[in-house]
Amino acid sequence: MVNLVAAGGALAIRKDFPRPIRVIDHQWIPMSDGTRLAARIWLPEDAGSDPVPAIIEYIPYRHRDFTLPRDELIHSWFAGHGYAAIRLDTRGSGNSEGAPMDEYVRQEQDDMLDALAWLAEQPWCTGSCGMIGISWGGFSGLQTAFRKPPELKAVITLCSTDDRYNDDVHYMSGCLLRNNLAWGGQAQAYFARPPDPAMVGDAWRDMWRERLNNLPFPTAEWMSHQRRDDYWKHGSVCEDWDAIECPVYAVTGWADGYTNTALKLMAELKVPRRCLIGPWAHGYPHLGAPGPAIGFLQDCLRWWDRWLKGIENGIDQEPMVRLWLQDPAPPAAEYNERPGRWIAEPDWPGPGLGEKTLGLSETGMLVDGDGDGDIRVRTRLTVGTLTGEWNPHGIGPELPLDQRSEDACSVLFDTGALSDDLAIVGFPRLHLRLSSDRPAAMLTARLEMVTDDGTSTLITWGCLNLAHRNSHEDPEALVPGEPYDTVLSMNAIAQVVPAGARLRLALTTGSWPLLWPSPEIATLALSGEACRLVLPVRADQDIDATLVPFEESEIPEPSAITWLRPFARSRQFHRDMASRRTELLLDKDDGAYRIEDHGMEVDQLGAERQVIVDGNPLSNRGEVSWRIAQSRGDWNVAVEATTTVTSDTHEFHVEARIVATEGDDTIHDITMQRSIPRDHL
Incomplete structure (x- = not known):
């Protein structure tokens, strides 16, 4: 995380704030069992006489050293705009007492409930609290909201999941x-x-x-x-969507590993909610890489002002979903920026979305209507080396490269050259009828765009352990030779495929090193007439023109x-x-x-x-x-x-x-x- 401060040098630095700030470097927060958790707190200097709501980030990553450079780029900014900002280390981490714990255990959540109750009672706090966090911190916000503490009034969750x-x-x-x-x-x-x-x-x-x-x-x-x-x-909020009763702002990036949850939260939650997906990897959008970075702290402030202070600023009247629709870019291991534009939907799935269905033909074509023929898939174990990292952080050679050499070892299906631009927005899925010659097997699918020069760019991908074809709770071994109907879902994406390019579906029986291989190499037999690729597509919508541009990214003075x-x-x-x-x-x-400083x-x-x-x-x-x-x-x-x-x-x-x-x-x-x-x- 500390390497994210590398982006800070190119950002506008703000030194003056509406409210002067003081910092409590070490604050013990007592738990009900007597254990004390360590926090760092940024406060407006006058919060004792003019109390403010509290914003908490709760993670095991050490506010004293490991996340300190990044924390300074977030929490002091909130304090300067009239909030108490708290970086709280979980039990057994940083300077907190107790033994370390596994991910997201109930004790971690119980501790957060104790912390919220303590914070709400402080003389500098109005009693209203919000939670913000990325990755573990994003999980914590959702999981705490699931427990319905009365002090928690709103959440901003970044790069997190609803399904652990x-x-x-x-x-x-x-x-x-x-x-x-x-x-x-x-x-x-x-x-x-x-x-x-x-x-x-x-x-x-x-x-x-x-x-x-x-x-x-x-x-x-x-x-x-x-x-x-x-x-x-435990800790998967999809177990009961109705349990979350406070407003949720979900944020992620198309280059991140957690691309899916934000849209799922928009589809399933009943509370006021907002979704933002940019081109970014696993990081905060005001430090976003690949760019463009945005004035995310300013956007967060509007969310907090609305739900923690009750200010009617209109953020809850804006489109629920805002996505960065990516334009084509040559494949590269890392980008400074991804070209594209912002689009919007009033809800999810939005009225601007439709579907395009293509059949799989044994001739290697993606065709309108039904596919045909018998298709065999058995590929080398080492296919997948160019797929990139599962969860890029925007700090190195992590992204997918040209897929041509992977395609040479895959089973391919192509469209003809597209006559018009095609915007794929949402979750592509592959409907299948297949059999296997082994009791354990997997299938991976890559969706790509192929340009005139042969460059093959990965758009998105998905996989399926075929023992999980019906259920992740009760997997069943495959009976060799027996046909099964199933669906392979790919990660959400928003990508323009330009006129003149071809769409490509590439199938393999694994993806190394991203996926641990099955114990035996399987051969899969697909029935082309029952296999189809369903693409979520979108035409331009008038609502896109109504979007107000984000402010420029800014940060407080770094450590x-x-x-x-x-x-x-x-x-x-x-x-x-x-x-x-x-x-x-x-x-x-x-x-x-x-x-x-220390x-x-x-x-x-x-x-x-x-x-x-x-x-x-x-x-x-x-x-x-x-x-x-x-x-x-x-x-x-x-x-x-x-x-x-x-x-x-x-x-x-x-x-x-x-x-x-x-x-x-x-x-x-x-x-x-x-x-x-x-x-x-």
């Missing part, structure tokens, strides 16, 4: 994502970090040992729930940060032609920096390796390692964590080693191991 199983970092339509290990290995190191002695005093070492002695084993825990069981249903080593990203694939071995090497250097130096370095031998799905092996060091004067601590995953026909094998050091002394060295039965995966 089917639309999060762990699983996608029943397929195991590589990001389950990538995030699990990173979280393993995050959970092990100590508090800051400058804040908690001599208790820091005992607090650290409590954390180290109670570390979760996240990668293994998540892999032990391979179907949508009660573990995932004084000295970079000791810049952040960097490297993403490479190595192929050994003799052994047929392919390896992903992903270096994640979050850099080293010193926070000048002198702490932070150094974070991660790496990810995944390797597979083509033709042998059981050869797949993943490894994630992180080293995080913190220092100030004579205080010098570090955590190193390495997590690996392998599999055989029947089980996954997960191992994590965590080493914690203080100076030259190793104070904790533990290896955790777990073998987990494969459950239709």
Whole structure:
């Protein structure tokens, strides 16, 4: 997260605000069980005599150091405009007391209810509270709203999910994502970090040992729930849409991994709601990459003013849905900006949307009307290397490249050249009738646009573990040779395909390294006459012209940060032609920096390796390692964590080693191991 401050240098910096600000660097907030959570609070100086509503961001990412540079670009701005802004660390993280916890457990939510009650009672608070957050913080806002605390009056949720199983970092339509290990290995190191002695005093070492002695084993825990069981249903607000009773503003970007939830919330919630989807990756839109960035803080202020202060400013009368309709751009691993324009719908699905249906023909064509023929899909294990990262952050070579070499190893269906521009807006889906020669199999689908020079640009994609064809709760093995009807849904998108280009559907039996492969290589047989691609399409609407432009992006003055080593990203694939071995090497250097206000130096370095031998799905092996060091004067601590995953026909094998050091002394060295039965995966 700290690397997001790199965008700050190009933004307008605001130094004067309507209300002068004071900062409480360390505030204990008591929980009902006696545990204290640590918060940083930005307040208008006169809030004691002129109370204000409170806006809370609640995450386990350490407000004292890791997110401090980014926090300064958000929360002081809100305080300067008449709000109390609170960055609260969850139990067992940052300077908060207690042991670290798994994702989104009930205790985390209970703590937030206690915190809201405490905040609402403070003399500087009006009693009205809002929650804002991205990723974990976005989840927290929705999950807290689900619990209906009376103090919570509105939520802004960014890059989050309504369904923890089917639309999060762990699983996608029943397929195991590589990001389950990538995030699990990173979280393993995050959970092990100590508090800051400058804040908690001599208790820091005992607090650290409590954390180290109670570390979760996240990668293994998540892999032990391979179907949508009660573990995932907890914290999934789609379990009861009516439980949320406060207004919700949902925000994401087309380059993010969480593209779907914002539109689903618009379709299902009954409360006042608003949706914004730009071209961005996993980040706040006022720092948005790819650009254009927008004046998102100003837009948030309008939302807070309406629902926390009761100011009738018209934001609730504007179109519910605002989307960045992307124009064509040559494929690239990263963009500075994506061309396009803003469009709007009064609700979702909006009246401007329609559908275009294309059949799959054994001739390799997408045709109007029904498809035809018998189609076989059996592809190499290493197809998928150019699909990009599942959850780009806008900070390196993460996005899909030209798909031509992938297409050469896929089963393709093309339209002819389009006679007119076609705007695809929404969720493409693929209706299928198929059979498999193996009891376990998956299918992936890429939707692409192909230009005259042959360039193939990925528009969106989807996958399906075919054992989950009817249910994510009760998967069923395939009976070889038996035909099944099912639907594969792709991620939401808003993209113009220009006249003269062709649409392409590319089918494969996997997508490496994004998806962990099935234990056997399957051959799928599709019945062309029963297979069809359904595209959500949109014509230009008058409502688009009514949209008021966003203000220019601005930020408050950033923290004084000295970079000791810049952040960097490297993403490479190595192929050994003799052994047929392919390896992903992903270096994640979050850099080293010193926070000048309190002198702490932070150094974070991660790496990810995944390797597979083509033709042998059981050869797949993943490894994630992180080293995080913190220092100030004579205080010098570090955590190193390495997590690996392998599999055989029947089980996954997960191992994590965590080493914690203080100076030259190793104070904790533990290896955790777990073998987990494969459950239709």
